Amino acid sequence: MTEYKMFEGCTIGNRIPFIEASTRYVFDKLGIETSEAPFTCCPDPTGFKSFDDEGWLAIGARNICLAEEENKDIISLCNGCTNTLRGVQHQLAHDSIKKEHINGELAKIGKEYKGSIDVRHFIDVLEKDIGIDKIKSAITKPLTGLKVACHPGCHYMRPHEWMETNDDPMRPTTLKELSTASGATVVDYEEEVLCCGSAVSNAYEEVGMHNLKRKLDSIIKAGADVIVVNCPACFQQFDTNQRNLSKEFEQQYNIPVVYLTELYALAMGANPDDIGLKYHRTRLRDIAPLGL
């Protein structure tokens, strides 16, 4: 059995750890083994990279070195972390000048980047290594009648040269197929590939709110009960900002958001308290097919 180095990331690890709880529950059920390493921030492809691109590359490479020392692939629970670490791998594999420079800096702290391991998004591992059939066989309480809108998020699939998913970066289907395995019904909506707007919200909140309205209006129009995500930044954008959005536009926004692993955990029979569902800002208990 492959053991991965767990890269839970800053947001999940230090802000919304209940996402990690559901993930570990699902990983146990599916036989995905993980262990910890002293990783730093990935760092953020929308934040730190904008601050200093070379520093971003260097910190990312240093993190990969830590997994290389144990010769284990990384499994990431976050689009941003996966995007950074895969982007770093891509740039260092295709740019020998950059690789030489970064390795010069790493040598000063006794490290060397080799490019010998892989960085996997957990969605990618579920799709390619575990497979829909095995996931379905672990489902004991299918979420029949639940209508879900899928939001895979930008950095899961773009830029495609870095991410190398099976998905078309402008027409993704993997998250929909994986969501269907829970017994839920996927509803399509017009703005499926639209960004959640998390990054621009940090600098221009009003712009982010207008973008979020565009996204949520499309989801609500499609008649979804919940939004399914696989990124903590998108999760937070949807979960924490709907109250503000309701005030700003004098219209009720309260559509719950769930991580794919929460959907699975519930369908695999997890106790909602054990996976911290009460920490969601948007209320889940009114959604009958979730059986809460």
Added chain:
Amino acid sequence: MVIDFEFRKQVMDYHQGSDVIKYCYQCNRCTDNCPVSYVTDEFYQYRYNPRSNILNALLGYKDSIFNADEIAIWGCTVCDTCDEVCPQNIELTEIFTLLKNRSIAKGDGPEFIYQQAKAVYDYGKAIPSQSAIERRREGMGLPEIIAPDTEELKTFLNNMNVNQKLKEGE
């Protein structure tokens, strides 16, 4: 209009292959598909426009980028949509990263970016650990997060002068 050839060269040399920017024929697919351009059109005086950024970078019109409203640079939400729809395979988001890095070096970036960089520098994490969250992790049976080697990280970043871009007192 002043043309800054050094800036132009920096854009062209940014990565191996970033000189494909010269094949931009201003078709506007980037702006047509940009989520921020879409919403800033309605209520902002200034529209965030990736196509203009590429044109100005290509021509070396530095002032049109760095002396304009900061949304010209920081309106980008890093969704990488423009990269995917560009018919000339220009890595627009990488060019925008260069613009943002230069804006940061001038001290003009959003506070959030400096704060996050400082947190990464000081704690090794964009979101540092808190005792309340650590208790919550323990309550849910999650393993302790292994602390990163922050001293090594600081040395590493200092060697590359990344610390010099941080703002004092934050």
